[in-house]
Amino acid sequence: MSRFRSLLSLLPLLAVACAAPATDRRPERPNLVVLFADDLGYGDLGCFGHPIIRTPNLDRMAAEGTRFTQFYSASPACTASRYSLLTGRLAARSGFAWVLVPSSPRGLHAAERTLADELREAGYATAAVGKWHLGNRPEFLPLAHGFDEYLGLPYSNDMLPPRWPPIPPLEGDKEVESGPDQSTLTRRYTERALSFIDRNRDRPFFLYLAYAMPHVPLHPGAAFAGRSPRGAYGDAVEEIDWSVGRILDRLRRLGLAERTLVLFTSDNGPWIIKGLDGGSAGLLRDGKGSTWEGGMREPAIFWWPGTVPAGRVERAVASTLDLFPTALELAGRPLPEPGRGRNGAVLDGRSILPLLLGRGAPEDRPFFYHGPGHVLHAVRLGRWKLHLKTSSQTGKEYFEGRVPLLFDLERDPSETRDLAAEEPEVVARLTALAAEHEREVAEHGSFWDRG
Amino acid sequence: MSRFRSLLSLLPLLAVACAAPATDRRPERPNLVVLFADDLGYGDLGCFGHPIIRTPNLDRMAAEGTRFTQFYSASPACTASRYSLLTGRLAARSGFAWVLVPSSPRGLHAAERTLADELREAGYATAAVGKWHLGNRPEFLPLAHGFDEYLGLPYSNDMLPPRWPPIPPLEGDKEVESGPDQSTLTRRYTERALSFIDRNRDRPFFLYLAYAMPHVPLHPGAAFAGRSPRGAYGDAVEEIDWSVGRILDRLRRLGLAERTLVLFTSDNGPWIIKGLDGGSAGLLRDGKGSTWEGGMREPAIFWWPGTVPAGRVERAVASTLDLFPTALELAGRPLPEPGRGRNGAVLDGRSILPLLLGRGAPEDRPFFYHGPGHVLHAVRLGRWKLHLKTSSQTGKEYFEGRVPLLFDLERDPSETRDLAAEEPEVVARLTALAAEHEREVAEHGSFWDRG
Numbered sequence: 001m002s003r004f005r006s007l008l009s010l011l012p013l014l015a016v017a018c019a020a021p022a023t024d025r026r027p028e029r030p031n032l033v034v035l036f037a038d039d040l041g042y043g044d045l046g047c048f049g050h051p052i053i054r055t056p057n058l059d060r061m062a063a064e065g066t067r068f069t070q071f072y073s074a075s076p077a078c079t080a081s082r083y084s085l086l087t088g089r090l091a092a093r094s095g096f097a098w099v100l101v102p103s104s105p106r107g108l109h110a111a112e113r114t115l116a117d118e119l120r121e122a123g124y125a126t127a128a129v130g131k132w133h134l135g136n137r138p139e140f141l142p143l144a145h146g147f148d149e150y151l152g153l154p155y156s157n158d159m160l161p162p163r164w165p166p167i168p169p170l171e172g173d174k175e176v177e178s179g180p181d182q183s184t185l186t187r188r189y190t191e192r193a194l195s196f197i198d199r200n201r202d203r204p205f206f207l208y209l210a211y212a213m214p215h216v217p218l219h220p221g222a223a224f225a226g227r228s229p230r231g232a233y234g235d236a237v238e239e240i241d242w243s244v245g246r247i248l249d250r251l252r253r254l255g256l257a258e259r260t261l262v263l264f265t266s267d268n269g270p271w272i273i274k275g276l277d278g279g280s281a282g283l284l285r286d287g288k289g290s291t292w293e294g295g296m297r298e299p300a301i302f303w304w305p306g307t308v309p310a311g312r313v314e315r316a317v318a319s320t321l322d323l324f325p326t327a328l329e330l331a332g333r334p335l336p337e338p339g340r341g342r343n344g345a346v347l348d349g350r351s352i353l354p355l356l357l358g359r360g361a362p363e364d365r366p367f368f369y370h371g372p373g374h375v376l377h378a379v380r381l382g383r384w385k386l387h388l389k390t391s392s393q394t395g396k397e398y399f400e401g402r403v404p405l406l407f408d409l410e411r412d413p414s415e416t417r418d419l420a421a422e423e424p425e426v427v428a429r430l431t432a433l434a435a436e437h438e439r440e441v442a443e444h445g446s447f448w449d450r451g
Numbered sequence: 452m453s454r455f456r457s458l459l460s461l462l463p464l465l466a467v468a469c470a471a472p473a474t475d476r477r478p479e480r481p482n483l484v485v486l487f488a489d490d491l492g493y494g495d496l497g498c499f500g501h502p503i504i505r506t507p508n509l510d511r512m513a514a515e516g517t518r519f520t521q522f523y524s525a526s527p528a529c530t531a532s533r534y535s536l537l538t539g540r541l542a543a544r545s546g547f548a549w550v551l552v553p554s555s556p557r558g559l560h561a562a563e564r565t566l567a568d569e570l571r572e573a574g575y576a577t578a579a580v581g582k583w584h585l586g587n588r589p590e591f592l593p594l595a596h597g598f599d600e601y602l603g604l605p606y607s608n609d610m611l612p613p614r615w616p617p618i619p620p621l622e623g624d625k626e627v628e629s630g631p632d633q634s635t636l637t638r639r640y641t642e643r644a645l646s647f648i649d650r651n652r653d654r655p656f657f658l659y660l661a662y663a664m665p666h667v668p669l670h671p672g673a674a675f676a677g678r679s680p681r682g683a684y685g686d687a688v689e690e691i692d693w694s695v696g697r698i699l700d701r702l703r704r705l706g707l708a709e710r711t712l713v714l715f716t717s718d719n720g721p722w723i724i725k726g727l728d729g730g731s732a733g734l735l736r737d738g739k740g741s742t743w744e745g746g747m748r749e750p751a752i753f754w755w756p757g758t759v760p761a762g763r764v765e766r767a768v769a770s771t772l773d774l775f776p777t778a779l780e781l782a783g784r785p786l787p788e789p790g791r792g793r794n795g796a797v798l799d800g801r802s803i804l805p806l807l808l809g810r811g812a813p814e815d816r817p818f819f820y821h822g823p824g825h826v827l828h829a830v831r832l833g834r835w836k837l838h839l840k841t842s843s844q845t846g847k848e849y850f851e852g853r854v855p856l857l858f859d860l861e862r863d864p865s866e867t868r869d870l871a872a873e874e875p876e877v878v879a880r881l882t883a884l885a886a887e888h889e890r891e892v893a894e895h896g897s898f899w900d901r902g
Contacts (some may be wrong), residue, residue: 043734046764049500050734051748052861054764057724063514063762069502229766229834229861278864283501283731297502311514313505315680383680393870410680411501412727434571 009217016430026307028124029204030091031260032115032327035244036085037043037237038078038131038156038215041270044237045280050280052230053237057245058264058301063107065262065303066312066356070409071270072319073368074348076295078156078286079133081267081320082210084115086134086145088324088347092374095419095446100133102155102164103140109447112345115324116146117122118208122331125200127187128152130210138173147208151192157212159181168326168338182219185212186236190243194250201254204331209247211240216277233277233348248303261330261356273393285415289393291369291377293385293415302356309358315341317380321349329353346444359428366433379434383410384423386430404431477758480573480655482711483778487536487659488691489529489582489607489666491750492721494733498877499750501731503681504688507751508696512715516754517763517807521860523770524719525799526821526857527746529607531796532718532771533661537565537585537829539775539798543825546897551584552607558586559596560898563684564794567597567773569658573782576651576712579603580640581661589624591829598659602643608633608670609664633670635662637687641694645701655744655782661718662691668730679820687880688875709717709757712781712807716751724844733891736866740844742820742828744836744866746858753807760809767812768831772800799896817884827892830885834861857880859883 042048047054047062074084079100080091089096089112098108108114116126128142128150133140136154143150151171160167166179185319193209211221213236220227220235224242229236244264251257270279270295272287281287281294288295300318302308329336329351339347348368355361364382371377377389387405390398399405406420406427420427493499497506498513525535531542535578542549542561547557559565567577571722579593579601587605588593594601601621611618621820664671664687671678675693679685695715697877701710702801719826721730723738725747731740732745739746751769753759779786780802790798805813820830828840837858840848850869857871857878871878 043500046499049494051864052766054766059764081754230864231862234862276868280734280865283733315503315505345778411685413502413681416732417727 002181007022015444027259029124029331030304030307031205031207031256032124033081033207033260033332034085034209034264035241035247035262035264035320036082036130037264037266038211038213039268039271039279039288040214040237040266041279041281041287042294042297042299043280045299047301049282051074051157053228053234055241055442057248057289060264061244061248061264061303063300063449064127064305064309064310065301066314068285068300068302068314068359070315070317071265071298071300072296072320072367073266075299076164076268076290077372078131078215078267080370080374082131085323085442085446086208086309086351087112087322087345088115088321088341089345090321090368090370090441092376092444093346093369093444094374094443095448096135098373099350100155102136102159103219103252104135107137109141109342110139110415112145112146113341113345114145115158115197115327116142118146118328118342119145119204119331120148120335123204124331125196125203125205127193127196127205128210129154129196131212132210141170141173149196151378152189152210152370157185157215161436166249167268182217183213183218183221183225186243190246193247196249197250197254197256206284206327211243213237213240214279215303216274218277224381229288233279237279258304260304261308262303263300263323264425265299265426267293269297269449283414284414285398286392286394286396289348289372290391291371291387292390292392293413294400296369302355308356313359314355314358316355318352318355319349319367322352323349325349325351325354328354345447366437368434368437369391376434376438379430379437380409381430381433383408383435384426384430384436385409385415386420388431388434402437406430455542460481464565473742478710480575480782481755482656482658483570483575483781484702484705484711484713484902485536485628485663485774486516486657486659486695486698486713486715487533487581488715488717489662490719490722490730490739491665491688491717492730492732492738493735493745493748493750494644494731496750498713498752499814500733500792504679504685505626506688506692508692508699509715511752512695512699512888513762514712515756516619516713516752517759517765517809519751519765519769519839521766522716522749522751523747523768524717524749524772525772527719527741528823529582529718531821533582533584534559535799536771536774537567537659538563538564538796539772539792540796541772541799541802541821541892542813543821543827543892544797544895545825545898546899547586551586553587553605553610556584557899558588558591560588561595562794562898563596564796565597566778566806567598567659568592569597569775569779569784569793570655570657570782571597571599574655575782576647576654576656578647578656578661579661580643580647582607582663583661592621592624600647603640603661604663608636608666609668613752633663633668634672634676636670637690637694637729641697646744648698648701648707649703650863651709651815657778662694664688664691665730667722668726669728684730688730709755710756714751714774715754717749720746720748737843737845737847741839741842741851742822743841743843744864747820755807759807765806765809767806768818768859769803769806770800770818773803774800776800776802776815777804777807789790796898798849817888819885819888827885827889830881830888831860831886832881834859834876835877835881836860836866837885839882839885857881878893
């Protein structure tokens with residue numbers, strides 16, 4: 001009888017073991033590679049519907065991985081978006097400007113914990129390559145924030161003379177050149193990324209590759225310039241596609257594909273005021289700098305052969321804020337408290353591992369759109385998006401600038417039909433969520449503001 | 452010596468045999484299936500970038516076949532577009548209205564030769580299923596124009612009481628019902644298509660399936676209604692996707708996949724004035740009824756496992772006018788004279804077999820855009836499109852209605868930047884092509900106008 005009881009006591013454990021699906025046999029501490037384009041539009045890849053730009057490597061990445069159709073950057077601007085990707089925190093908590101310039105006094109605060117800090121402590125080799133844009137003083141640079149190595153430009157490729165000094169490529173935190181030929185950047189970044197992968201093939205690694213392109217001024221490499229019928233913008237995107245192809249090929253050839261999660265996405269939407277030197281948000285409204293969908297919804301592809309299902313399309317809402325907790329879960333470094341970093345800082349994302357594994361969406365949670373100056377512009381919950389403020393770099397006042405505006409983003413992805421008058425209860429619910437969020441953000445200010 | 456000479460005489464034959472690539476071993480007289488949606492937008496399929504509408508079967512069709520990104524219907528309106536698909540002739544030569552109504556006195560002239568006429572004479576079984584819209588008198592209907600059988604509606608699903616009689620589904624040329632439940636149409640058409648394939652599995656066949664949907668009024672089937680987050684429009688498209696999946700599955704299961712060429716496309720762009728009951732042209736301007744790109748450029752997928760390369764994207768310009776000569780070439784029924792039908796009629800397309808085989812584009816040729824009343828609105832040659840007239844059902848006068856307008860459709864697929872002033876030579880060349888085309892069409896009028 002006691003034997004029978006002890007067998008019985010094992011049953012729950014057996015049930016758990018049997019319920020664990022095959023994909024839980026995924027490798028421990030997988031590598032993480034984040035490939036981050038600059039100002040790429042939602043509609044600018046072949047697999048997201050562009051008719052002209054050739055992206056065979058990204059299309060293959062999507063065929064071998066999962067394409068997200070409602071994936072957001074955390075901000076429609078470069079600096080703020082990058083802060084959120086690396087810290088898992090909304091840039092309204094950063095304590096610094098929406099877009100940093102070379103003379104900005106602030107940058108990434110010493111007390112912030114980045115994904116690189118976390119993964120390095122978990123035993124990962126870490127490298128940042130490309131655009132940083134979180135402060136250009138040494139204490140703000142990648143080496144001070146968890147990265148073992150860095151090669152890149154500390155800010156945007158359009159911050160140039162005569163207003164600014166010649167752009168300084170850095171190796172670590174040392175200036176190694178002045179005013180480089182920008183057409184070499186994508187190639188050099190790619191070579192550095194490949195070298196980092198080669199050198200760390202035998203241990204877990206985190207590679208953060210933030211391309212300079214297709215941000216203006218467009219400088220595609222010599223092998224790409226003048227090749228795309230879409231013009232210089234197409235050339236720059238096609239060179240990034242080439243770069244992605246080389247990196248995935250290297251992972252395959254080194255036998256690392258099945259233990260590397262790769263994310264390709266962009267920091268914000270297309271810079272449409274640049275005309276044909278800017279990209280296209282496809283069927284989405286507006287672009288960079290705006291909290292209309294075109295400003296923040298990005299093409300996104302997750303790739304991890306054997307773990308992330310091939311050829312899937314994921315339509316759940318997710319964002320770059322989710323990368324931080326997802327990567328920590330994969331690295332086996334759970335946080336002491338959900339929604340809080342190891343430094344006590346508020347985290348705004350959550351793990352999307354179930355989405356990556358194709359196991360369905362977690363329950364709805366709000367997504368917040370912050371516009372210029374980190375001002376809350378809009379909130380999304382499920383299919384509903386409420387605009388409390390709107391702005392566009394084009395100067396256009398869609399809907400005569402009227403707010404609030406309510407859209408059903410699934411029925412109406414192009415934000416054409418305002419339903420605020422028809423759905424007062426939804427407006428009230430989202431308005432309350434927004435007010436609560438603003439209070440919470442005001443309460444949990446930046447490390448800078450704590451003195 | 453004579454033996455050596457006779458061997459030598461074989462050499463050229465050997466050379467030809469060796470040069471013939473594998474794909475030339477394609478089956479003789481392949482089946483042809485044309486799946487023709489109604490008012491589907493360029494951006495409304497998953498594989499063309501729609502974020503919400505679920506089209507797994509069409510996405511798989513694209514992954515197994517070739518997706519065309521610059522494929523046109525021959526007209527932005529239902530009737531004219533269908534005339535061109537079936538005859539290979541621009542609808543300006545049809546002799547009847549741009550859009551026929553139930554009381555229209557004219558329809559498909561007895562002297563026209565359709566693709567069904569040609570393929571039937573080549574030994575094919577032929578069936579039309581779905582929307583006809585080329586005249587509703589018996590002499591205009593499918594049985595009078597090469598089809599062995601027909602089940603469908605003779606005109607659009609929005610031509611309803613009180614203005615018109617209850618819509619009459621036909622079996623052959625007999626009315627079998629009055630005012631059917633439109634939500635059954637996609638399912639019934641699909642079942643009829645499957646039955647036709649089953650019955651003709653042992654001989655070549657041509658199936659022309661013209662869906663009623665997603666043309667308004669939207670009536671998705673019971674299994675689809677209320678299922679798509681995109682609303683009724685999404686439901687209707689998702690049901691068509693289901694239908695396509697069933698048809699391709701049947702071809703696979705009967706072992707016919709490798710001897711069947713399937714084309715999926717639409718008759719014209721999305722009916723955007725219908726708001727959320729209309730679709731999306733993605734990054735293209737305007738929609739149905741207009742000669743802006745959104746009115747006439749269609750999602751198009753060609754599928755023929757083993758012959759049409761899998762997973763390719765084809766960016767060359769092609770149109771539904773090309774189906775007629777392409778199908779005749781495949782059926783081994785060359786025309787006596789290029790550009791002329793067996794009845795002496797001018798043909799406006801040409802075989803795109805090299806594109807389907809992935810062997811590159813033929814030389815540039817003009818493509819002509821005809822607007823309301825078959826009036827020539829625009830001409831495209833290579834990357835250039837010249838608008839001589841513009842119109843939109845939305846009433847919008849883009850560019851203040853100014854003409855001519857010149858766009859580089861590869862650099863600027865959304866038609867945003869008029870280059871007419873910068874490229875006077877291109878304007879002159881395209882203006883001359885347009886004038887020549889108008890003269891030619893006036894000279895080669897319709898069979899109706901010959902008395």
